[in-house]
Amino acid sequence: MRKIVFLCLLSVLVFNCGSKKKAASVKTKKERVVRNQNTRSATSSTQPKTNNTAPTTTPNTTSSSSSPTVAYINLYHAVAMEEMKLYGIPASITLAQGILESGSGKGRLSVEANNHFGIKCHDWTGAKIYHDDDRSQECFRKYNDAKYSFRDHSLFLKERKRYYKLFELDPDDYRGWARELRAAGYATDRRYPEKLIDLIERYQLHQYDDQVLGNPASRNRIRTVTSTNVPASVDNFGNTYTVQKGDTLYSISKKHNLTVEQLRKMNGLKNNDLQIGQVLSVK
Known part of the structure; x- marks a missing residue:
């Protein structure tokens, strides 16, 4: 009987210990879960939030494109200055005539024939192009490179007697040159001088004359023309x-x-x- 009672008490004791261990084990697991949750919460609160959009590290370099006239000036002002040094024709006049005659380099003769001044064939023995002008399909000179068109323009003025008065004018007198070109018969448009002068003053083309002549007041002011320093x-x-x-x-x-x-x-x-x-x- 004593043995039976002893075994019963031992069984009860073992069962109670097992229950306590299980309870302790469950409690421990719960505590670990809570600690892990707290840890994750604390960690996430200290990390920066991720943005799905990548930050912009490259500055926006998109700008409005320059006008054809501005691009033309930047491309050919050095050629016009060289012609002024060699033949005494103001670079401003050459550039203004080129802009006007070629539509800022967009006209058919300038695109297909590199002819920026509408110089016709006359006694020309080189390549030719035919284009409607005063009459249908007139003959115009065709050049391998636009610089030869600028050179021919210089020679055209220098070697023809009717333009001799141009070279009696001061090389920085672009207004006088514009008016004398019309008077000598270069163009039939009565407003041709005003158009040249407007272009020269709007785009400050006289700065290139000053640079060639070495005028002290403007020797250091020559710059690339941009669309931001000329009216639209x-x-x-x-x-x-x-x-x-x-x-x-x-x-x-x-x-x-x-x-x-x-x-x-x-x-x-x-x-x-x-x-x-x-x-x-x-x-």
């Missing part, structure tokens, strides 16, 4: 308008209270075709 399309006096992308004769005429026919007559236009960078008289 209209000169200071409102006398001319530079054709922009999307312009038509109708839209330009409306801006300046003109009819399309008036605009064509003022600029000697035979049709409604326009070139970006083309300078039109609007007064």
Whole structure:
């Protein structure tokens, strides 16, 4: 009997110990779970939040593209300055004529024939291109490189007697040169001088004359022309308008209270075709 009682008490004791161990084990597991959760929570609160969008490390270098006229000046001002050194023709005049005659390098003759001054064949024995001008399919000179067009322009003025008065003018008198070109018969457009002068003053082309002549006041001011230091399309006096992308004769005429026919007559236009960078008289 005693043995039976002893075994019962021993069984109860063993069962109680096992229950305590299980309870302790469960408690310990719960504590570990809680500690792990607290640890993860603390860790996540100290880490920076991840942004799905990568940070921008490269500055935005996109800028508005330069106008065709600005690009033309930057490309050819050195050539015009070299021609001035050799032949005495103001670089400002050469550049302004090139811009006007070639539509800032976008006209057919300049694109297909590197002819920036509309020089016709005359006694030319080189390559030719045919283009509608005063008459249908006239013969124009074609060059391998635009620089030869600039050289031919210099020779054209220098070697023809009717232009001799040009070389009696001061090389920095671009206004006098512009007017004498018209008087000598270079162009039939009565506003040709004003168009050249407007271009020279709007884009400060006279700075290249100053650089060649070594004028002290402007020796250090020569710089690359940018679209930020020239007006967008209209000169200071409102006398001319530079054709922009999307312009038509109708839209330009409306801006300046003109009819399309008036605009064509003022600029000697035979049709409604326009070139970006083309300078039109609007007064």
